[in-house]
Amino acid sequence: xxxxxxxxxxxxxxxxxxxxxxxxxxxxxxxxxxxxxxxxxxxxxxxxxxxxxxxxxxxxxxxxxxxxxxxxxxxxxxxxxxxxxxxxxxxxxxxxxxxxxxxxxx
Numbered sequence: 001x002x003x004x005x006x007x008x009x010x011x012x013x014x015x016x017x018x019x020x021x022x023x024x025x026x027x028x029x030x031x032x033x034x035x036x037x038x039x040x041x042x043x044x045x046x047x048x049x050x051x052x053x054x055x056x057x058x059x060x061x062x063x064x065x066x067x068x069x070x071x072x073x074x075x076x077x078x079x080x081x082x083x084x085x086x087x088x089x090x091x092x093x094x095x096x097x098x099x100x101x102x103x104x105x106x
Contacts, residue, residue: 004062011055018048042096046089053082 017023024040057078064071 001065004058008055008058011051015048015052018044039097043093
């Protein structure tokens with residue numbers, strides 16, 4: 001159970017680093033710095049939101065389990081909130097990257 005809090009804290013640290021702009025290139029698949037900074041910022045913002053959400057959720061699960069509260073039904077809010085949010089971000093990022101590629105080809 002202690003692993004939940006370690007992974008939760010690591011995900012929160014990763015989310016903070018992404019929001020600060022330290023790892024834009026890693027998230028956007030931009031290892032060679034060839035994509036515009038706008039695409040990198042949007043990708044990092046979405047990824048940091050998801051990592052902060054999952055990290056805080058893991059810490060909440062650890063706290064609830066520590067006090068003996070049943071956590072079986074907590075999967076329902078995750079499925080209802082996180083999955084549609086991630087699909088929305090994925091579609092948004094794809095539209096942005098396609099628009100940027102169309103501007104480059106003109």
